[in-house]
Amino acid sequence: MPPDPAELLLQVAQRYWEQDRTQEDIGRELHLTRWKVGRLLDQARAEGIVQITVVHPQTRRRELEATLMTRYGLADCIVVPTQEHEQDTTTHVVRAAAHYLRTRDPQLRTLGVSWGNTLQEIAAILPSGWAHGLEVIQVNGGISRSVRPTTAADVAMSIARSGHGRASLLPVPAIVEHAGTRQALYTEQFVQETLAKARTADALLFSLGVLSPTSVLVRSGAVTADELTRLRAAGACGDVLGHYLRPDGTVADPDLESRTIGLSLADLTAAAQGIAVASGPAKAPVIRAALTSRLCSVLVTDEAAARLALEP
Secondary structure (H helix, E strand, O other): OOOOHHHHHHHHHHHHHHOOOOHHHHHHHHOOOHHHHHHHHHHHHHOOOOOOOOOOOOOOOHHHHHHHHHHHOOOEEEEEOOOOOHHHHHHHHHHHHHHHHHHHOOOOOEEEEOOOHHHHHHHHHOOOOOOOOOEEEEOEOEOOOOOOOOOHHHHHHHHHHHOOOEEEOOOOEOEOOOHHHHHHHOOOHHHHHHHHHHHOOOEEEEEEEEOOOOOHHHHOOOOOHHHHHHHHHOOOOEEEOOEEEOOOOOEOOHHHHOOEOEOOHHHHHHOOOEEEEOOOHHHHHHHHHHHHOOOOOEEEEEHHHHHHHHOO
């Protein structure tokens, strides 16, 4: 019994575009000539079964970028198209952020970085030699109980290695249990020196975190379930370097703020250049908070998040 034409079309398309098989391999497996395979691939595109999107850092939503720059006084803005799948959108935003960093060389000599899933992905795709002699500084504390394979130190060291440079780390928790503990750690010379370097960095690179029980800070126990409930009640929408904010940019929980270690919100506003990276509509409120507070001078995001962030 001959194969169903629609099923055959799907099999050929999946083998070629998803499994990266050659036309010769597909023809041999499905008992088709190479010419027939080529015709089926053309048909798959013509019927919309296969839709090809060119993903490139220069594919940008220029009108949205201009609106965001004007409204929030940004020095630069990169808005890429939102993809059908969330991970594809994140990948597109991450690539755009990595490309932006590469365009900063050779001016970039010192770079302050935070950590998290987005920063981990950026670190992973920066090619060796994208910068030369780069010093990377960790700008906020990490987590003491690992819930992810890559630590804050790993992210900083990975970016430093690909930039043919070195890393200055901040081996302290992102959030401690008592304000007095933070005060004591701030008297340590290595903490003072690392944060002083971060404040004078040529640029800071950080992601924006959404308020969620699945966030790294919550899953690691740095933010407890009770504190998460308290943050929600206070109207928090997300965090920037562990600083939890409301959509209007104000601090949501002064007690938690007093126990957060790293660059302060004032340090971010005073930075030579702050590059914030965020993707997805769930990030729109924290994007708005960061923009309203002038915590970044450069934003890298996607179209859906940008449009929501611009809404009243």
